Amino acid sequence: MPLETPPVLIARLQDMIHDCLKDYVRADEPLAILDFPDIRNCGDSAIWLGEMAYLKDRYGKRPAYVSRMRDFSAEDLERAVPTGPIFIHGGGNFGDLWITHQDFRERVLEQFPNRRIIQFPQSIHYKSQERRERSARIIGRHKNFVLLVRDEESKAFAEKHFDCEVRLCPDMAFCIGALEPEASEFPVLAMLRADLEKAGDVDRSAYPDIPMEDWITESARQVRVAKAIGAASALLALKPAEVRLRKLDAAAHNRFRRGIRQISRGRAIVTDRLHVHICSLLIGRPHAVLDNSYGKIRRFMAAFSGGSDLSYKATSLDDGIGWARQAAAVAA
Incomplete structure (x- = not known):
């Protein structure tokens, strides 16, 4: 195919x-x-x-x-x-x-x-x-x-x-559909889980030149901004259900934009998060994919998204970073 x-x-x-x-x-x-x-x-x-x-x-x-x-x-x-x-x-x-x-x-x-x-x-x-x-x-x-x-x-x-x-x-x-990425800052960015679904421990010190992050950190200011948007909706005399929906949507948009800004910083990405894979497809960035703890990502790619010309199924962190460095050089 x-x-x-x-x-x-x-x-x-x-x-x-x-x-x-x-x-x-x-x-x-x-x-x-x-x-x-x-x-x-x-x-x-x-x-x-x-x-x-x-x-x-x-x-x-x-x-x-x-x-x-x-x-x-x-x-x-x-x-x-x-x-x-x-x-x-x-x-x-x-x-x-x-x-x-x-x-x-x-x-x-x-x-x-x-x-x-x-x-x-x-x-x-x-x-x-x-x-x-x-x-x-x-x-x-x-x-x-x-x-x-x-x-x-x-x-x-x-x-x-x-x-x-x-x-x-x-x-x-x-x-959500296709999105425009923001400007990149690094050749390769690693987005790796640190929670219950991480596939295993990795030696992050082996790659001092590559930022290794996750996307579950948000500032107090980001939370306040989302709450302020929700509070402003209440001033429009909307029904309580619509006020709640606007408040929750604002929080979701705020977090999503944060994630897109974060992954856009890499010309190529290495990840074990399913939605870093999906969002990388939405912004058109090449990415190497490791699996999570129980095979969720490979299972999803086998069913739906594994046929993209932007995705590479990595066998290890070393393999993924090697592939991503080559992809970043081509994209430069």
């Missing part, structure tokens, strides 16, 4: 997303989106903005109710969205690695047994059979749950263990 340029790849995946979601969204029906990612990880904000972009571009609509985990109200949701689907934010937290998100999603399934609930695309990973079986019981009782997954392995797992509709769907961040 010939390699795809980023514009061709992005357009193809956007069409695949619409093919998955068009059965669950109607222009004349309200919907809710739960579990806004109020966290510092720019990738989660990219997913959220893709979800918003999809609704706006395809249907000209916005959700009638959104919430974070901590301020979710079943009563407010029922009031704002008495009919229509309930969506849960996508990502890579379906399973028992990031347990608070799984607890929340299962609580929503139990609270709304008669409503259609659609899980935006997720990667699945369980370590505990007991926890997997608990999830299966809750999903099995619901009967109207749609689980969208981001790779074939997650699809096979869900079809084997869960009694629900399962569909393969690309990550929602592709709905």
